[in-house]
Amino acid sequence: MNAFDLTGKLAVVTGARRGIGRAMARALAEAGADVVGVSASLEESGSDVEKDVLAAGRTFEAIRTDFADPEAVRALGADLAGRERPVDILVNNAGTIRRAPATEHTDADWELVLQVNLSAQFAVTRAVGGAMVSRGQGKVIFTASLLSFQGGITVPGYTAAKHGVAGLTKALANEWAPHGVNVNAIAPGYIATDNTQALRDDPVRSKAILDRIPAGRWGDADDLAGATVFPASGAAAYMHGVVLPVDGGWLGR
Numbered sequence: 001m002n003a004f005d006l007t008g009k010l011a012v013v014t015g016a017r018r019g020i021g022r023a024m025a026r027a028l029a030e031a032g033a034d035v036v037g038v039s040a041s042l043e044e045s046g047s048d049v050e051k052d053v054l055a056a057g058r059t060f061e062a063i064r065t066d067f068a069d070p071e072a073v074r075a076l077g078a079d080l081a082g083r084e085r086p087v088d089i090l091v092n093n094a095g096t097i098r099r100a101p102a103t104e105h106t107d108a109d110w111e112l113v114l115q116v117n118l119s120a121q122f123a124v125t126r127a128v129g130g131a132m133v134s135r136g137q138g139k140v141i142f143t144a145s146l147l148s149f150q151g152g153i154t155v156p157g158y159t160a161a162k163h164g165v166a167g168l169t170k171a172l173a174n175e176w177a178p179h180g181v182n183v184n185a186i187a188p189g190y191i192a193t194d195n196t197q198a199l200r201d202d203p204v205r206s207k208a209i210l211d212r213i214p215a216g217r218w219g220d221a222d223d224l225a226g227a228t229v230f231p232a233s234g235a236a237a238y239m240h241g242v243v244l245p246v247d248g249g250w251l252g253r
């Protein structure tokens with residue numbers, strides 16, 4: 001028996017169009033899951049993530065939703081929770097970032113980052129997780145961050161949101177573990193995606209970050225693959241409320 005096998009499962013991955021979410025969707029598909037991908041500008045068909053999932057021999061459905069729009073997020077939650085084929089795995093990965101010192105961090109940026117990275121995650125999970133609780137099974141995985149543990153530099157809204165994600169992971173795990181639903185989070189380290197392009201373009205920040213990573217390199221989105229499949233699978237049946245760093249050793253330093 002392979003406890004990591006996801007054959008027959010349906011996984012929803014938000015922020016699946018590129019970066020970490022795309023790698024997560026591919027990893028889940030390669031482990032056997034069919035995938036519903038969600039993102040702000042996901043192509044109806046022909047996206048890179050769709051090609052990855054189909055290449056793994058699984059089905060793919062694309063949903064375009066802007067997480068900055070609370071009404072659209074509520075509609076997405078209701079759609080996913082009300083389907084005949086239930087969602088077995090929900091990966092709350094969509095996220096955005098705004099970089100500015102606290103004194104220059106505008107209300108608009110603060111509200112956008114909190115809405116997309118935290119409030120939308122809660123709204124979708126309340127709906128889809130509620131259906132999992134009713135069925136007595138399901139896996140919820142949030143994408144947290146090193147900034148769920150640390151303050152970060154000039155990203156106060158993002159840090160507040162990611163601390164919130166860590167707290168929400170534990171709060172939901174407390175409530176839903178007795179109902180057979182596992183809620184956990186993955187905290188990626190510094191991963192080379194569009195989210196971190198500005199850091200990699202800044203020679204000072206880029207070197208300071210690299211110098212602190214014991215593994216001696218930035219992460220690649222595929223470095224999250226195994227850590228995504230694990231909490232999505234039966235192998236993690238007794239794991240609840242964990243925020244799992246996958247960071248090249250950054251936090252242990």
Ligand SMILES: NC(=O)c1ccc[n+]([C@@H]2O[C@H](COP(=O)([O-])OP(=O)(O)OC[C@H]3O[C@@H](n4cnc5c(N)ncnc54)[C@H](OP(=O)(O)O)[C@@H]3O)[C@@H](O)[C@H]2O)c1
Pocket residue numbers: 014015016017018019020021038039040041042065066067068093094095096116143144145146187188189190191192193194195196
């Ligand atoms: N890269 C890192 O080092 C790192 C480290 C820790 C945590 N994270 C977290 O990992 C997650 C994925 O980030 P990434 O690095 O893969 O970044 P990315 O390459 O910028 O991808 C972000 C994804 O989120 C989606 N998204 C952004 N705003 C959205 C909105 N308003 N509505 C719906 N979807 C939206 C994007 O959709 P479109 O493609 O359609 O625009 C995209 O698919 C985020 O939660 C991020 O905070 C990243």
